[in-house]
Amino acid sequence: MLDWDNLRIFLVMARSKSLTDAAKKLGIDHTTVLRRMKRLEAQVESPLFERNTLGYLLTPQGQRLVEYVEKIETRVHELADDLGGxxxxxxxxxxxxxxxxxxxxxxxxxxxxxxxxxxxxxxxxxxxxxxxxxxxxxxxxxxxxxxxxxxxxxxxxxxDYRLKLYATPAYLERNVPIRQLKDLDQHAFITYLEDLVLSDELRYMNSIAPNAPRKMQSSSVIAQYMAARRGLALAILPCFLAQQSDDLVSVLDDEIDLVRxxxxxxxxxxxxxxxxxxxxxxxxxxxxxxxxxxxxxxxxxxxxxxxx
Missing domain, CATH: 3.40.190.10 (Periplasmic binding protein-like II)
Incomplete structure (x- = not known):
């Protein structure tokens, strides 16, 4: 019979990927965590973690066990909630x-x-x-x-929500005029980091200005908004965010109209x-x-x- 306490420690370890972090979250000594994991591996007769420079990563057997233990965790939470009203x-x-x-x-x-x-x-x-x-x-x-x-x-x-292309008046004054979509190739953009964009729904540049240079990239839309307000470059932003600032005006308003x-x-x-x-x-x-x-x-x- 597997010990639920060992399974609980295993789940924290799997999510933390760090022996020290797992011990801190659990409020126990890291040697105890390690001892408990060795005991669990002996019970299931399979290695559950492999250690490398990124920390403690799950083996295929460990990944399978995580899926089972998460289902148990969900049921435990449901039971606690139900009994507690x-x-x-x-x-x-x-x-x-x-x-x-x-x-x-x-x-x-x-x-x-x-x-x-x-x-x-x-x-x-x-x-x-x-x-x-x-x-x-x-x-x-x-x-x-x-x-x-x-x-x-x-x-x-x-x-639904709408996104537009924005810039500061000062940016528009000191750069090449933007009268049509092809003019955007002569302007720099603030946009998402391509390898960290969380959804294809955010890959606006592919359809708006695929050839335009990227001046700044960030995983944070707030960071993009703040940089655009300083006149750094053009940025595609949600209207609900950009319209909070008087520093930004929409560009090609009739042509660039994205709805998500x-x-x-x-x-x-x-x-x-x-x-x-x-x-x-x-x-x-x-x-x-x-x-x-x-x-x-x-x-x-x-x-x-x-x-x-």
């Missing part, structure tokens, strides 16, 4: 994953009202330039830009937990009342209680 109570923690720009500029201010409405619910916002890993319970629900094609999820469209979508997603087993359901419904309301703002046709966010 959390599934039926508007109380407890909810972790929300989101793309960086949307999470920082839309969700953070909008969730202030949600927290006042539900003082017993605590909200963690995970804003990172990548997709959160819902199967590993990095978040209970997430706002993403690519609808999941596989997995046991509840998914709905939150809202935000999707709200949650694992099926968590979607109807009371606290998750409350946040889910609130986010749908945020998307509905701010559709015009996300599409760039208004310049002011609408908050709960304000006239639409």
């Amino acid at each position: 959390v599934n039926r109570s508007l109380a407890g923690p909810v972790r929300l994953g989101a793309t960086e720009g949307f999470g920082s500029t839309i969700l953070a201010p909008q969730l202030a009202s949600f927290c006042r409405l539900h003082p017993a619910i605590t909200v963690d916002i995970l804003t990172v330039p990548r997709f959160v890993n819902l199967p590993k319970r990095e978040a209970d629900l997430a706002v993403i830009i690519e609808r999941p094609q596989t997995g046991s999820y509840v998914v709905t469209k939150l809202s 979508s935000f999707w709200l997603v949650s694992p099926t087993e968590l979607r109807h937990t009371a606290r998750v359901a409350a946040l889910w419904n609130y986010l749908l309301d945020v998307g509905q009342r701010n559709h015009a703002y996300l599409m760039g046709t208004t310049t002011q966010q609408v908050f709960e209680g304000a006239a639409a």
Whole structure:
């Protein structure tokens, strides 16, 4: 019989890829972690990790075991929630994953009202330039830009949003005039790092200006926005982000008009937990009342209680 405590330590080790980090997260000595992993490997009669310069990486057998243990972990969390009454109570923690720009500029201010409405619910916002890993319970629900094609999820469209090409007036004055799309080849761009772009939905340059030089690349849309505000180069930005600044004006407004979508997603087993359901419904309301703002046709966010 496998010891659940050893499996729990194994899962932390697999996610940390570091003996020291795993020990810190678990609150135990790193030699204990190592001893427990050797004991588990003896029980399953297979090596679970191989060590290299990147840390402790899973072997094929270790990867298979992770998949089983994550399913057990999910059931353990569900059982704890159910026995504690959390599934039926508007109380407890909810972790929300989101793309960086949307999470920082839309969700953070909008969730202030949600927290006042539900003082017993605590909200963690995970804003990172990548997709959160819902199967590993990095978040209970997430706002993403690519609808999941596989997995046991509840998914709905939150809202469409628009992107435009932006620059500062000063940049436009000191550079070659932009009158048509082919003029963009003479201008530098601020854009995403090609090898770190999280979705094909963000590969705007391929269709707008595939031959234009890249002046700066970043995995962060906030970094791109800040550099564009300083007049460094042109940047394709979400309207909801760019329109917060008077420093930026749209370029080729009639020709460059990109529309993408935000999707709200949650694992099926968590979607109807009371606290998750409350946040889910609130986010749908945020998307509905701010559709015009996300599409760039208004310049002011609408908050709960304000006239639409």
